[in-house]
Amino acid sequence: MGNLFKIALRNLRRYRRRTVLTASLIAIGVLFVLAFVAVSGSFKNMIIGQITDSMLGHLQIHRKGYVASIDNLPLTLNIKPEAMAKLEKMFQGMPEIAAYSPRIKFGGMFSSFTETTNIRLNGVYPEKELKTVPLLASRILEGEKAIRKGEVVIPELIARGMKLNVGDTIVIIATNKDGSVNGKQLRIGGVLESATGPGGRDGYLHIEDAVEILRMDAMEISEIALRLKDFGRLDAVYSTLNTMLSGEVNKQGKPAFEVHTWEGLSPFFNIARMIDVMTFFIKLMLIAIVLVSIMNVMIMAVYERIREIGTISAIGTMPGKILSMFLIEGFCLGVFGAIIGNAAGLIVVLILKVVKITFEFGRQTGLVLTPAIDASEILVVSLIVIGVAIIGSLQPAFKASRMEPIKALRHV
Amino acid sequence: MELIKAENVSKDYLVGEVAIRALNGVNFVIEPASFVSFVGPSGSGKTTLLNLIGCLDKPTEGTLTVAGSDVAGLDRRQGAAFRGEHIGFIFQDFNLMPVLTVYENIEYPLLMVQSVAAAEREERVRKLLDAVGMLDQKDKYPDQISGGQKQRVAVARALVTNPKLVLADEPTANLDSKTAYMIIDLMKKMRDEFKTTFIFSTHDQKIVGEAEIIYTLVDGAIAGRQAKGGNGNG
Numbered sequence: 001m002g003n004l005f006k007i008a009l010r011n012l013r014r015y016r017r018r019t020v021l022t023a024s025l026i027a028i029g030v031l032f033v034l035a036f037v038a039v040s041g042s043f044k045n046m047i048i049g050q051i052t053d054s055m056l057g058h059l060q061i062h063r064k065g066y067v068a069s070i071d072n073l074p075l076t077l078n079i080k081p082e083a084m085a086k087l088e089k090m091f092q093g094m095p096e097i098a099a100y101s102p103r104i105k106f107g108g109m110f111s112s113f114t115e116t117t118n119i120r121l122n123g124v125y126p127e128k129e130l131k132t133v134p135l136l137a138s139r140i141l142e143g144e145k146a147i148r149k150g151e152v153v154i155p156e157l158i159a160r161g162m163k164l165n166v167g168d169t170i171v172i173i174a175t176n177k178d179g180s181v182n183g184k185q186l187r188i189g190g191v192l193e194s195a196t197g198p199g200g201r202d203g204y205l206h207i208e209d210a211v212e213i214l215r216m217d218a219m220e221i222s223e224i225a226l227r228l229k230d231f232g233r234l235d236a237v238y239s240t241l242n243t244m245l246s247g248e249v250n251k252q253g254k255p256a257f258e259v260h261t262w263e264g265l266s267p268f269f270n271i272a273r274m275i276d277v278m279t280f281f282i283k284l285m286l287i288a289i290v291l292v293s294i295m296n297v298m299i300m301a302v303y304e305r306i307r308e309i310g311t312i313s314a315i316g317t318m319p320g321k322i323l324s325m326f327l328i329e330g331f332c333l334g335v336f337g338a339i340i341g342n343a344a345g346l347i348v349v350l351i352l353k354v355v356k357i358t359f360e361f362g363r364q365t366g367l368v369l370t371p372a373i374d375a376s377e378i379l380v381v382s383l384i385v386i387g388v389a390i391i392g393s394l395q396p397a398f399k400a401s402r403m404e405p406i407k408a409l410r411h412v
Numbered sequence: 413m414e415l416i417k418a419e420n421v422s423k424d425y426l427v428g429e430v431a432i433r434a435l436n437g438v439n440f441v442i443e444p445a446s447f448v449s450f451v452g453p454s455g456s457g458k459t460t461l462l463n464l465i466g467c468l469d470k471p472t473e474g475t476l477t478v479a480g481s482d483v484a485g486l487d488r489r490q491g492a493a494f495r496g497e498h499i500g501f502i503f504q505d506f507n508l509m510p511v512l513t514v515y516e517n518i519e520y521p522l523l524m525v526q527s528v529a530a531a532e533r534e535e536r537v538r539k540l541l542d543a544v545g546m547l548d549q550k551d552k553y554p555d556q557i558s559g560g561q562k563q564r565v566a567v568a569r570a571l572v573t574n575p576k577l578v579l580a581d582e583p584t585a586n587l588d589s590k591t592a593y594m595i596i597d598l599m600k601k602m603r604d605e606f607k608t609t610f611i612f613s614t615h616d617q618k619i620v621g622e623a624e625i626i627y628t629l630v631d632g633a634i635a636g637r638q639a640k641g642g643n644g645n646g
Binding site for chain 2: 308
């Protein structure tokens with residue numbers, strides 16, 4: 001085998017310019033794939049991080065049917081205290097869960113005494129909420145980065161539109177689940193930056209204030225946001241939760257709860273999927289580049305060396321060895337291309353990191369991309385290149401191995 | 413026992429839809445350690461006959477036995493194995509591997525065809541390098557040596573597997589007269605030293621005289637046989 005490699009490498013050196021050109025072409029393909037994967041991957045991860053860490057959490061649990069009616073924030077589909085206690089006990093037994101935050105979601109009227117508008121609000125336990133969605137605090141632009149009793153953190157669009165500042169007094173009026181209306185005077189504790197996605201323009205207040213406004217006899221929870229210790233285990237925990245909650249049925253014998261990952265709650269998931277599809281197609285283009293360039297160069301190599309093939313075949317070299325000789329040549333070309341491409345890709349990604357590319361997403365501005373390449377991505381791209389290089393060499397190599405020595409020796 | 417026996421060997425080629433008879437009922441016997449030449453004008457069937465003896469082609473009619481095997485019965489892989497074990501080849505254009513050094517070219521059949529152990533390989537290659545006078549050139553590549561030197565390397569490569577038979581198709585056609593005589597002398601010397609049968613084809617009358625048995629081919633048939641020094645009775 002070592003001698004086959006020696007001959008293959010020397011043949012590659014023999015046609016140095018062609019080898020360099022082919023390896024460079026492959027390397028450029030690899031470079032573009034890695035740069036694309038790094039940039040799109042970091043964009044995707046950043047936006048997923050923004051969505052999950054500032055609003056949604058990794059997973060959410062609702063009473064069955066709540067998500068279908070989430071636009072009108074139904075108070076009739078809240079989780080009762082007994083059920084909540086059961087769920088909390090369950091979370092405590094799951095080491096994968098880093099934090100959870102019960103929320104009371106409701107819509108109401110927001111009045112500054114001179115103007116009134118609609119508002120969507122989340123009543124939360126501040127400590128639990130900030131542990132579950134740690135980026136929420138960074139979204140508070142004005143005021144202290146906290147949600148206190150008697151205070152409300154309002155979206156910046158309302159604050160600007162109604163010319164309200166931190167410390168101003170406002171009134172929240174809401175209809176409870178029985179249909180009666182109640183109001184409560186609160187102080188503006190902070191102004192919240194808008195975020196793209198569901199819940200990105202909601203206000204926040206203390207959960208006990210929400211209970212008071214909605215005149216709940218006992219606290220009823222609209223949704224529970226969960227944060228996992230390891231985001232990579234999202235699917236596994238989702239499936240565990242689904243299994244555990246499938247046993248919880250309502251009076252009609254139907255499942256009492258529904259579990260959703262962030263993917264089922266945010267439209268950005270479709271963009272993320274599009275990015276994955278685009279990455280797939282970019283990889284297909286890489287395959288095409290490698291296949292065409294390797295096949296071309298190997299067909300040329302076989303054509304130019306017909307007499308050599310005839311000679312080694314005449315002196316007794318087995319067809320399998322001739323096949324291996326050309327396959328190894330294609331393999332080495334693939335390896336060279338992959339090595340150069342990976343090295344160039346890593347350098348380009350490093351440069352992109354240093355340059356600090358910023359972009360806007362929805363109303364969020366100044367987001368800085370931190371492109372990074374996963375070792376597994378390098379491995380996958382390298383395997384694709386090397387595998388396709390071998391496949392691309394197969395036909396020419398097979399042709400070489402099947403050549404009749406007598407015809408090959410006569411070739412001019 | 414004879415090394416090669418041809419009985420009514422014929423070979424037809426299809427050129428388009430027309431069958432051309434390149435060899436027509438050839439009969440001959442070649443004994444081991446012979447130094448044989450097939451002569452004749454272009455198109456007389458010399459190369460066709462060497463290709464048949466070298467198991468690179470199969471006769472259309474008749475029986476051709478080489479080293480006890482009927483060449484018509486060998487498939488592609490068996491043919492390759494048979495050539496690798498029993499036959500050495502010397503080509504008109506030398507046909508050395510340009511990416512291998514002189515030493516590596518000679519070593520090639522031992523590595524890639526016969527899988528001989530390293531120590532024995534080195535001993536055999538060095539012995540032949542010495543025998544053909546190329547030991548001091550062993551690290552050069554084919555494009556760094558002359559035509560005569562290339563053919564000496566080709567002779568060494570043909571002999572390194574200890575074949576029973578070496579076939580040389582017009583081995584001197586691309587060499588000047590002096591070098592051509594040197595190559596024929598070298599082949600004869602190798603025959604004497606290794607007891608290998610050498611068969612070469614040529615149309616060069618000066619070189620023909622160096623052979624001990626001369627078969628003359630005309631229009632695909634043997635038109636005459638001439639033996640010198642009583643070394644062949646075929």
